Amino acid sequence: GEKVEQHESTLSVREGDSAVINCTYTDTASSYFPWYKQEAGKSLHFVIDIRSNVDRKQSQRLIVLLDKKAKRFSLHITATQPEDSAIYFCAAVSNYNVLYFGSGTKLTVEP
Amino acid sequence: GPKVLQIPSHQIIDMGQMVTLNCDPVSNHLYFYWYKQILGQQMEFLVNFYNGKVMEKSKLFKDQFSVERPDGSYFTLKIQPTALEDSAVYFCASSWSKEDTQYFGPGTRLLVL
Numbered sequence: 673g674e675k676v677e678q679h680e681s682t683l684s685v686r687e688g689d690s691a692v693i694n695c696t697y698t699d700t701a702s703s704y705f706p707w708y709k710q711e712a713g714k715s716l717h718f719v720i721d722i723r724s725n726v727d728r729k730q731s732q733r734l735i736v737l738l739d740k741k742a743k744r745f746s747l748h749i750t751a752t753q754p755e756d757s758a759i760y761f762c763a764a765v766s767n768y769n770v771l772y773f774g775s776g777t778k779l780t781v782e783p
Numbered sequence: 784g785p786k787v788l789q790i791p792s793h794q795i796i797d798m799g800q801m802v803t804l805n806c807d808p809v810s811n812h813l814y815f816y817w818y819k820q821i822l823g824q825q826m827e828f829l830v831n832f833y834n835g836k837v838m839e840k841s842k843l844f845k846d847q848f849s850v851e852r853p854d855g856s857y858f859t860l861k862i863q864p865t866a867l868e869d870s871a872v873y874f875c876a877s878s879w880s881k882e883d884t885q886y887f888g889p890g891t892r893l894l895v896l
Binding site: 704706708714715716717718721761767768769770771772773774775776 | 784787814816818824825826827828831838839841874876878881882883884885886887888889890
């Protein structure tokens with residue numbers, strides 16, 4: 673089955689800088705890649721996704737890149753703010769909308 | 784955004800007992816999911832459910848597990864009997880369609896003693 677690896681377990685940036693979180697996947701059939709954010713004690717909150725028919729998607733300060741050849745996708749958060757601090761999970765979706773999650777990246781944005 | 788509720792937020796039970804975890808999905812969603820996260824580990828898919836039937840389940844979805852959504856009420860995960868290794872946070876999710884975004888509940892923290 674699908675395996676998703678999330679490369680950074682922790683990431684610390686200064687406010688205003690960019691943060692990049694990288695993930696790789698194994699199943700070439702995966703076609704949908706969502707990102708979720710989890711703040712301390714709260715649920716997973718959907719932030720952005722990308723489908724395999726495009727290689728870039730932007731929503732305000734969030735950019736997702738997809739490299740299907742390398743089976744790699746990444747989340748770029750530009751102009752980071754302290755409220756961006758959270759754990760971010762990448763996921764890849766295969767049949768029946770089953771989400772295979774990465775292990776999470778704890779992002780800290782320092783003022 | 785759309786809200787999924789889970790009841791209870793925490794549950795402590797003795798090994799061998801039965802437990803039912805309840806999920807109140809987004810009102811017009813048709814697909815329902817359970818995921819399990821053991822402390823410090825990755826979140827893993829258990830099962831998904833549509834039109835009264837299990838569509839897909841993982842090897843984590845043991846014979847002691849069952850799901851149902853009677854009459855459009857709560858989507859439930861029942862574990863009978865529980866084992867120590869069932870201790871985890873269980874997340875429910877729902878989506879409108881098979882290809883749509885899944886929205887997650889806050890999780891139920893289950894501790895089996």
